[in-house]
Amino acid sequence: MNLLHSVASWYFKREISRIEQVTTRPVETQEAVFRYLMQEARDTEFGKTHDFAGVQQPEDLKKRLPVQDYDTLKPWIERVMNGEQNLLWPSTISWFAKSSGTTSDKSKFIPVSKEALDSCHYQGGRDLLATYLNLHPESKLFSGKGLIMGGSHQVNQLNEHSKYGDVSAVMMQNMPIFGQLVKTPKLSIALMSEWEEKIEKMAEHTVNQNVTHIAGVPTWTIVLIRRLFEMKGTDNLRDIWPNLELYIHGGVSFRPYREQFHQLIRGEGMHYMETYNASEGFFAFQDRADADDMLLMPDYGIYYEFIPAEEFEQEDPQTVGWQDVEAGKNYAVVISTNCGLWRYKLGDTVRFTTLFPHRIQISGRVKHFINAFGEEVIVDNSDKAIDEACSATHAVMKEYTAGPVYMAGGDGKGGHEWIIEFEQEPDDLSRFTEVLDSTLKSLNSDYEAKRHKDMALVMPLVHIAPTGTFYEWMRSRGKLGGQHKVPRLSNDRKYLEELLVIVHK
Numbered sequence: 001m002n003l004l005h006s007v008a009s010w011y012f013k014r015e016i017s018r019i020e021q022v023t024t025r026p027v028e029t030q031e032a033v034f035r036y037l038m039q040e041a042r043d044t045e046f047g048k049t050h051d052f053a054g055v056q057q058p059e060d061l062k063k064r065l066p067v068q069d070y071d072t073l074k075p076w077i078e079r080v081m082n083g084e085q086n087l088l089w090p091s092t093i094s095w096f097a098k099s100s101g102t103t104s105d106k107s108k109f110i111p112v113s114k115e116a117l118d119s120c121h122y123q124g125g126r127d128l129l130a131t132y133l134n135l136h137p138e139s140k141l142f143s144g145k146g147l148i149m150g151g152s153h154q155v156n157q158l159n160e161h162s163k164y165g166d167v168s169a170v171m172m173q174n175m176p177i178f179g180q181l182v183k184t185p186k187l188s189i190a191l192m193s194e195w196e197e198k199i200e201k202m203a204e205h206t207v208n209q210n211v212t213h214i215a216g217v218p219t220w221t222i223v224l225i226r227r228l229f230e231m232k233g234t235d236n237l238r239d240i241w242p243n244l245e246l247y248i249h250g251g252v253s254f255r256p257y258r259e260q261f262h263q264l265i266r267g268e269g270m271h272y273m274e275t276y277n278a279s280e281g282f283f284a285f286q287d288r289a290d291a292d293d294m295l296l297m298p299d300y301g302i303y304y305e306f307i308p309a310e311e312f313e314q315e316d317p318q319t320v321g322w323q324d325v326e327a328g329k330n331y332a333v334v335i336s337t338n339c340g341l342w343r344y345k346l347g348d349t350v351r352f353t354t355l356f357p358h359r360i361q362i363s364g365r366v367k368h369f370i371n372a373f374g375e376e377v378i379v380d381n382s383d384k385a386i387d388e389a390c391s392a393t394h395a396v397m398k399e400y401t402a403g404p405v406y407m408a409g410g411d412g413k414g415g416h417e418w419i420i421e422f423e424q425e426p427d428d429l430s431r432f433t434e435v436l437d438s439t440l441k442s443l444n445s446d447y448e449a450k451r452h453k454d455m456a457l458v459m460p461l462v463h464i465a466p467t468g469t470f471y472e473w474m475r476s477r478g479k480l481g482g483q484h485k486v487p488r489l490s491n492d493r494k495y496l497e498e499l500l501v502i503v504h505k
Contacts, residue, residue, distance in 0.1 A: 005142035083161035088340025097279035124282025149216025301338035306331035372404035393426035
């Protein structure tokens with residue numbers, strides 16, 4: 001076996017015992033993380049302002065500091081970006097991860113400390129690989145290269161004090177030597193900012209390499225695969241990379257893409273692992289081969305709080321800790337981190353599937369839902385409904401978005417409008433719509449009640465979008481590649497109206 005693979009496997013597998021220890025004792029681990037954060041930040045300006053020195057337990061911090069969002073922390077972050085130090089975190093911060101999200105056109109700049117890179121972002125990657133190798137001892141993962149799709153923002157010099165890029169660019173720029181040895185493409189391509197040129201260069205650079213694993217957002221990975229197919233005249237990625245064994249995905253639910261990947265990558269021994277990482281940190285990864293949940297890690301320098309669903313709309317929402325969460329319920333995630341984010345509302349919602357160890361599924365975004373009529377449909381509902389409808393009609397989905405049809409006309413009823421681009425269209429669109437609707441009813445009692453006898457909501461309206469619609473739309477918005485994802489649900493019609501212009505060209 002390849003010497004590099006043997007050494008790497010030994011190195012990564014050392015983490016397994018630590019992972020087992022901290023995930024079976026998460027409450028004690030989180031208590032230690034909390035004490036560490038308060039101790040480290042007590043003499044920062046933010047820590048002094050909020051008397052971190054007097055904080056003995058999480059309840060003390062709650063009394064001193066309400067739940068924050070980016071806008072409330074932005075004045076502090078901007079000061080750090082302009083060169084002031086020891087404001088939010090004691091170590092020097094000169095790197096910022098730029099994140100535009102999908103619900104706003106405004107950019108966020110998240111501070112990235114050395115501690116966050118080492119003990120969170122990189123540690124999360126190490127733990128994921130250790131878990132994979134432990135699950136698959138026959139693996140030859142490091143006998144070849146790992147293709148990192150990366151982001152769409154080149155590292156930029158903000159001013160004499162600060163640099164920024166999307167989080168993958170920041171990680172690549174600071175990556176340890178081992179990571180540089182096993183990854184592809186070369187840094188000059190990986191950090192290209194013009195996404196269409198970047199896809200072409202990536203394809204040219206990697207088409208004849210021995211790629212054993214890929215990491216990236218599904219949408220843009222598929223774009224690269226299609227270009228490779230054009231270059232090689234094939235429709236199976238294994239014909240190009242016969243030793244490919246792992247695809248690491250995250251950012252959006254993989255459920256709607258699963259069948260498409262199975263068609264693009266055919267053959268035995270292909271594995272998939274989901275991660276939950278963002279500009280703000282690396283949070284969780286899939287640790288079971290046949291499950292669709294992820295192990296939430298308690299020792300990455302992040303202290304977690306969770307807002308129950310009934311508190312989402314409160315001005316000062318109440319939070320619970322690991323010891324008080326319940327399986328099956330929706331929570332919004334709040335984090336305090338070793339990069340200086342304090343009681344920061346992440347914007348994601350999660351549902352716990354197991355406790356001790358705590359595993360989660362991402363159920364959506366706090367702002368990604370349709371609730372125009374009290375139906376409270378979340379992304380987890382829509383992903384599952386799309387999956388069922390595709391299965392029932394032999395369809396393969398590429399992208400979708402949905403929003404409300406407001407009450408209008410004499411009957412005063414509303415509905416939901418869907419725009420879906422297919423890799424393979426349904427053999428019966430009416431049947432597809434029926435299954436979509438019935439699955440939503442089975443998953444969501446509020447939706448079912450509103451749909452009962454068409455009392456408030458009528459049958460969904462589904463448009464089939466021409467091939468390339470979503471790509472063209474994302475390009476028109478300057479959101480090709482990297483961290484940019486198609487917003488699945490919206491409580492207004494802004495995205496729908498923009499897309500319908502393209503659909504009806």
